[in-house]
Amino acid sequence: MSVISVKNLCQRYGRGRIIYENLSFEVPQGRILGLLGKNGTGKTTTINILMGFLKPQSGECRIFGEDITAMSPQTRSRIALLLEGHVQYAFMTIAEIERFYSKFYPKWNRDAYYGLMEKLHVTPDQKISSMSNGQRSQVALGLILAQNADLLMLDDFSLGLDPGYRRLFIEYLRDFVKSEGKTVFMTSHIIQDLERLVDDCIIMDYGRILTQMPVKELMSTLRRYSYTDGALPGATDGIYSPWHTGNENEFYSFKQPNEVKQILSAEGIAAADLKAEAPASLEDAFIGLTGRY
Helix, strand or coil: CEEEEEEEEEEEECCCEEEEEEEEEEEECCCEEEEEECCCCCHHHHHHHHCCCCCCCEEEEEECCEEHHHCCHHHHCCEEEECCCCCCCCCCEHHHHHHHHHCCCCCCCHHHHHHHHHHHCCCCCCEHHHCCHHHHHHHHHHHHHHCCCCEEEEECCCCCCCHHHHHHHHHHHHHHHHHHCCEEEEECCCHHHHHCCCCEEEEEECEEEEEEEEHHHHHHHCEEEEECCCCCCCCCCCCEEEEEECCEEEEEECCCHHHHHHHHHHCCCCCCCCEEECCCCHHHHHHHHHCCC
């Protein structure tokens, strides 16, 4: 079952700038999916559309089978949303804000909240205003988890978190989601975090999806090709991000080495010392598909 279904979504800013056209993807139940893209490719716009804050110019979006333009309160209550930002009501204590929020959510799971607070080594009577920005972000994330929603939408969840806090939350979130059978749709600018967390990823470029697949499959099928003998190929179908650095040419491709050799040969490139290797990280794969700049 797909928790989120997007078909042929089109969005523009004003009359000129196209954010994307015919954007289509599915988020299966029980999976953690990361939406990756450079700044301005429409990640937050997509979340705003899915939540009904922004009307799409065309296309169909459904969550739990319901059209997002006419979502029932019952379905909306199954979604927990974190947009870029921190917890409000900083004058409250850890315990006070938990009691305050719990009154709005019938399925409230206080153990999810306090489990994360224990890992932060904060006490229930500690005021949020006395906490660091990273700790405050974790409080916000704890309140999101405690809503006990079936779908979590997290937009740039790692904003303001140092490496230690990011690692802490990634491990806690993954354990929570898998044990409780939740579905997560998330974005982050820190891609190396998502490699440890997400099951599937969508990599967006300006106006289109480059790929959607499980992270393990992406890392095992995408290859970095390099050689010193010859010119760069064009960015044709199946050849991503041709780049020259030092005395080496490189590009990325899902194609097998024999197919790549045929493409290069058709362009008159010998590439006698052609080498193929897997990307070292999800961040390398991302840059390999979207380009350095």
